[in-house]
Amino acid sequence: MTIRAGLVGVTGYTGMELARLLAAHPAIKLVCATSRTDAGKKLGELYPFLQGFELAETEIIQPEPELLAACCDLVFLAVPHGAAMEMAGKLRAKGLKVVDLSADFRLRDAATYAEWYGQAHNEPDCLAEAVYGLPELYAERIRTAKLVANPGCYPTASILGLYPALKNRLIHCEDLVIDAKSGTSGAGRKAAVGSLFCEVHDSFKPYGMPRHRHTPEIEQELTRLVAEPGLTPHVTDQGHKPLAGEALTVSFNPHLLPLTRGILASIYTRLRPGVDEAQIRAAYAEAYAGQCFVRLLPAGKLPELRNVRGTMFCDIALVPDFRTGRLLIFSAIDNLCRGASGQALANANLMCGLPLELGLEAAPIVP
Numbered sequence: 001m002t003i004r005a006g007l008v009g010v011t012g013y014t015g016m017e018l019a020r021l022l023a024a025h026p027a028i029k030l031v032c033a034t035s036r037t038d039a040g041k042k043l044g045e046l047y048p049f050l051q052g053f054e055l056a057e058t059e060i061i062q063p064e065p066e067l068l069a070a071c072c073d074l075v076f077l078a079v080p081h082g083a084a085m086e087m088a089g090k091l092r093a094k095g096l097k098v099v100d101l102s103a104d105f106r107l108r109d110a111a112t113y114a115e116w117y118g119q120a121h122n123e124p125d126c127l128a129e130a131v132y133g134l135p136e137l138y139a140e141r142i143r144t145a146k147l148v149a150n151p152g153c154y155p156t157a158s159i160l161g162l163y164p165a166l167k168n169r170l171i172h173c174e175d176l177v178i179d180a181k182s183g184t185s186g187a188g189r190k191a192a193v194g195s196l197f198c199e200v201h202d203s204f205k206p207y208g209m210p211r212h213r214h215t216p217e218i219e220q221e222l223t224r225l226v227a228e229p230g231l232t233p234h235v236t237d238q239g240h241k242p243l244a245g246e247a248l249t250v251s252f253n254p255h256l257l258p259l260t261r262g263i264l265a266s267i268y269t270r271l272r273p274g275v276d277e278a279q280i281r282a283a284y285a286e287a288y289a290g291q292c293f294v295r296l297l298p299a300g301k302l303p304e305l306r307n308v309r310g311t312m313f314c315d316i317a318l319v320p321d322f323r324t325g326r327l328l329i330f331s332a333i334d335n336l337c338r339g340a341s342g343q344a345l346a347n348a349n350l351m352c353g354l355p356l357e358l359g360l361e362a363a364p365i366v367p
């Protein structure tokens with residue numbers, strides 16, 4: 001079985017990463033890629049690193065839903081929010097499966113989307129059918145989904161880091177601090193002064209505080225986890241609906257690293273009384289048992305970005321600090337692969353009845 005895939009936005013960094021991953025995928029074939037500026041070229045001409053692969057011959061076309069519908073079973077949208085919403089609506093109307101890498105379908109509440117993204121949500125039907133594409137939590141729903149909202153890069157690292165501790169009530173729901181650092185590819189490939197080599201190289205800075213757009217996404221998903229029946233009664237008893245900004249809040253603080261790829265989230269939490277290290281390790285081991293892309297590091301080891309580069313791995317280290325009453329969680333991913341295109345491909349695998357890890361099994365590029 002060969003799945004015919006389309007890629008809208010092949011000239012961006014996540015589009016480039018998807019093309020790289022699809023070059024070696026045994027069952028999903030890239031049959032069509034779009035760009036408004038480079039339409040007419042072949043992929044191998046745009047990306048010399050693809051020369052010699054079959055998809056180098058793929059001709060880049062304009063992002064027209066009719067053209068995509070004529071040749072694809074599934075389409076990846078690797079375009080900015082707003083543009084993705086419009087395209088997803090048209091592709092879904094034509095019956096295509098869609099994996100959207102933008103934020104357009106991640107927030108379940110249209111009003112929250114409007115508040116944080118500064119524009120109205122125009123595709124309520126698509127929003128209602130979208131499944132949040134974090135495979136460790138929602139694989140079953142993703143398998144039958146027609147539209148997957150691929151998680152943001154920071155939310156992927158943050159949610160995977162916090163999920164077992166919150167779900168098992170090992171930490172308090174309040175006073176969660178996510179101190180996260182990302183390489184510059186996270187800002188996309190468009191020309192911008194803030195991403196220039198001389199602006200980023202040999203320096204380090206916080207940005208986007210205190211209202212980075214990934215905040216409501218992290219809050220929405222973590223609230224949903226703790227609001228499940230039987231967990232954390234102090235949240236559910238208040239009658240909170242699991243919407244972003246309600247019940248559970250996080251202090252999310254992003255920084256820009258002078259690196260191309262990678263996200264390291266250092267997460268500071270408060271331990272509940274009586275919780276010991278064995279309980280913490282057992283909860284994480286159980287939550288991620290059988291999950292091939294989450295690697296729990298042994299006690300005393302801390303994650304490094306190079307160990308996840310170009311892969312789907314999320315490396316998590318747990319450091320209970322009983323002196324200060326905190327559980328420190330360190331979560332490392334590659335923003336372009338695990339935080340975007342690799343995760344999108346994993347979701348497409350599930351949506352097409354393929355094994356989650358197909359085409360995503362390569363080891364990291366080191367050193």
Ligand SMILES: NC(=O)c1ccc[n+]([C@@H]2O[C@H](COP(=O)([O-])OP(=O)(O)OC[C@H]3O[C@@H](n4cnc5c(N)ncnc54)[C@H](OP(=O)(O)O)[C@@H]3O)[C@@H](O)[C@H]2O)c1
Pocket residue numbers: 008009010011012013014015034035036037038063077078079080081083101102103151152153185186187188189190335336339340
């Ligand atoms: N970078 C990351 O680490 C990362 C991680 C997770 C999620 N994301 C999300 O993934 C999406 C793509 O990110 P990126 O970093 O790859 O962005 P990017 O490098 O800026 O690329 C954007 C792409 O979208 C195309 N595009 C822009 N406006 C369009 C429109 N109106 N219609 C059709 N195509 C359009 C551009 O192609 P042409 O101009 O050639 O048409 C380009 O290929 C964004 O929504 C982003 O938030 C990014």
